[in-house]
Amino acid sequence: MARKRRGLSPRHQKILSFIEAYQNEAGYPPSIREIGTQTQISSTSVVNYYLNQLEEMGFLERKSGVSRGINLLKTQSSNVIQNARKTLSNLADQLITIPLVGNIVAGEPMPVPASDFSYYDPDSGIDIARSLLPASESEDQLYALRVHGDSMIDAMVNDGDIVVMKKVDRARNGEMVAVWLNDRDETTLKYFYLENGRIRLQPANPTMQPIYINDPSTVEVQGKVVLVIRQISHN
């Protein structure tokens, strides 16, 4: 047997990179003789020989009979484009738009989007960097509300703040949730704890006292709070 050909020989590489450089510069592929001259190959048949190999390896396509009928397949520039596309989609992924579906007021039920609300118009949405959200949050269950009034100050949430919520119907212990209290006709934001049959709603403000609810059916969990944003307006 003769020598094994593993991967690309220096000549293969030289030819490939020359073709690509030529193509980028001239706008069309080089001829066989031009390739030969630039890669120190004296005979056109040898260039032909290598081109056929490169075609079999899948690096290019040739059209027999046509001058300069070389179509580079795995080029550097195609990588550039692919990378750009990748970066593009990555960037797009990093920024997600969350629909601002309404206001949250203590005295009235808060708006909750329908179970499948992917069809909303983003006429009023807020843009959030993905990195601000918990890593695994599926973004299609998120919506945002603007807080109206000072009634949420025990949750450290101000008038005008934006709360980003995730649609859930049951809360786990320690999560901050928006709940509707049936017996009080009131919406509130509290940390949720279910402790041996009794619900404890703990204000975020550590100086304030929790609410205890013995009948869990009187609280309706509207969603859990994922993010609170306060934009300070300067006039």
Added chain:
Amino acid sequence: MARKRRGLSPRHQKILSFIEAYQNEAGYPPSIREIGTQTQISSTSVVNYYLNQLEEMGFLERKSGVSRGINLLKTQSSNVIQNARKTLSNLADQLITIPLVGNIVAGEPMPVPASDFSYYDPDSGIDIARSLLPASESEDQLYALRVHGDSMIDAMVNDGDIVVMKKVDRARNGEMVAVWLNDRDETTLKYFYLENGRIRLQPANPTMQPIYINDPSTVEVQGKVVLVIRQISHN
């Protein structure tokens, strides 16, 4: 005189778009005869005639003597790339990274970046959608701090919250600022009001009382608060 040639005739356009399509498909430009066949031009000399015109108009370059020596200059695909680049930079503009330079604690002076701190390493930065910030905010003066402890609850800011600040050394009335109180050895976040020589520092929490300071030299304005972000962690 003869008829004026204004812009591109249908034939010019047909030839150009064919060359581009061919180039994209095959990876190399078409020959003159191929162009003629596809654009219903019977004579190679006419194709040559048009190609020379298109070259003079700057749509392509030709290398005399070389087969398929056509280099398309103003192609659609170059537009695609340009657009992608544009979109890319637009997207990048929408998302800005703000350096997280340290913690803000009531009992000690808060870190303030140097006057020109554009050279920081973004080892720990937070990404913010531009739309969340006041429109005209120049982003190079922004930095972020993480709040440590419960001492800012009168500013409605919790332990762990992130405050995005803008570097200023003087505050205007109504702005929320971080100030260092010399005589108390304390950092605090308050709304700033200068009222006939006296400074009023108003807590964000409407249930709390303001601080009045008669000697303006005892307060050092460290920056104004632009945004407050609270990430609710779910374990």
Added chain:
DNA sequence: ATAATAACAGAACAAATGTTCAGTGTCAAG
């Protein structure tokens, strides 16, 4: 060493392709 295969040389050939040129028709301005 020897055989087999890969790598290369050189030249001849044929096909593809660009170039040129002598004409023809058309249209609009003078």
Added chain:
DNA sequence: CTTGACACTGAACATTTGTTCTGTTATTAT
């Protein structure tokens, strides 16, 4: 109408270019 620029035809011609063929030289396995 005449003229001249423009649009176009057809074909011949000259190069460029890919292809092929014969042969030589290196490399490697047995």
